[in-house]
Amino acid sequence: MTTQEEIIKVRKPRPDHPVIKEIANRFSPRHFLSEEINIDDINSIFEAARFAPSGWNYQPWYFYWSKNGERSFIKMVACLEKYNRYAQSASVLVVGCFIKQFKGKKSYYRHDLGAAVMSLVLQAQHLGYYCRQMGEFDGSKLKELLTFDKEHHPFVIIALGKLGDYIRIDKNLLKREMEQKPRKKDFVKKLD
Template sequence: MQITTQKIINLKKPKLKADIINVLINRFSPRVYSEKEVASKDLDSMIEAVRWSPSAMNNQPWFFYTAKKGSTGFKILANSLGNRNYWAKKAPVLILACYIKEDKFGKYGQYDLGQAVFSLVIQAKSLGYYSRQMADFNKEQVKKDLKIQNSFFPWVIIAIGKIGNYTKADNISIERDNIERKRKETISQEI
C-alpha cells in the first residue's frame, strides 16, 4: 500500500481524552517538506509570536536566526545537522534558536526559550506550516561559523515549511513518519 501525505496526516491525528484547540490537534513534526517558499510575511509573523512569548521577569532570553534555503546561513545550519536529520536540507527555512545566559534571570533561559519556540511552532501551524525541532547539530561549529556572541547558546534548529509529498519521499523518512502518535496516559494528578 502506497503511503500518501493524507494518510500520514490522518495517522498523526491524536486520540484525545479532552477537547483542545485545533492548532494543537493538527500539529505534528513531519520529516517530509515541500520546497515551496515560506512567505516573508509569514516568517515575520512567526518571529513576532516569539517576540510576544512569556518569559521570567519579561527577560526574553532568546535570539533567533532565520535562514531561507539557498542562503549562506541555511548552508551553515544544514551542514551542522547530525546524519539522522538529512531530510531537513529539503525544508525551505531553518531557524536557529539560542538562549541568552547573561544576567540573574539566565537560569530560566532554556525554559523561556522552550516557550518561545512553542509560540513559533503554533504560529507556524496556524498559518498552515509544519515544523520539526532538532537538537542533534554541531553547536560549536554553528556558533563559530555564524560568529554568534559568547552569551548566546545555540539550542535547537527548527525546520519550517509546507508538508511535502510522501509518495516521492525517501523510505527512511516514510518509515519514521508512518507511526501513530502516542502519549503517556497519566501526566498529572490532582493534589
C-alpha cells in the same frame, strides 16, 4: 504510494479532550515542500515568539534564520546529525538560542526559549506550516561556520515549511514518518 492524507491520519494527535486546532493538528514532520514562505508569514511566526512569557520578562532568546538554498542554510544542514538531514527539504531553518541573563536574579532561559519556540510553532501551524525541532546538531561546528553573538547559545534548530507531498521520499524516511507518537496518559494529578 503514500499520500499526505495518510501521514496526517497516522501522525495527527488523538486528544481525549477538546484542544485548540493548532494543537489538535500539530505534529513534527521530516518531509517538507521546500517552497518559499512569504515574509508576512515569517514575520508573524517570529512575532508569536516575541510575545511569549518569560521569567522577569528577560526574553532570553534570539533566533537566526535562513531560507532553503542560502549559504547559511547549507551550513546549518551540515551541522545537523546525519539522521536529521531530512531538514534539507525545509523552507526555512531557524536556530533558537538562549541568553544566560542573570542580573542577580534566577533566570529560566531554557524554559523561556522553549516557551518562545512553542509560540512560534503554534503560530506556524495556524498559518498552515509545520515545524520539527531538532536538538541533535554540532553546536561547536555551527558556531564556527556561522556568526552568532557571543551571548547567544544555539540550543535548537527548527525546520519549518509546508508538509511535503510524500510522493518522492526516501523509503526509510517514509517508514520513520509512519510511526505514531503516542503520549503517556499519566501526567496530571489533582492534589487534595
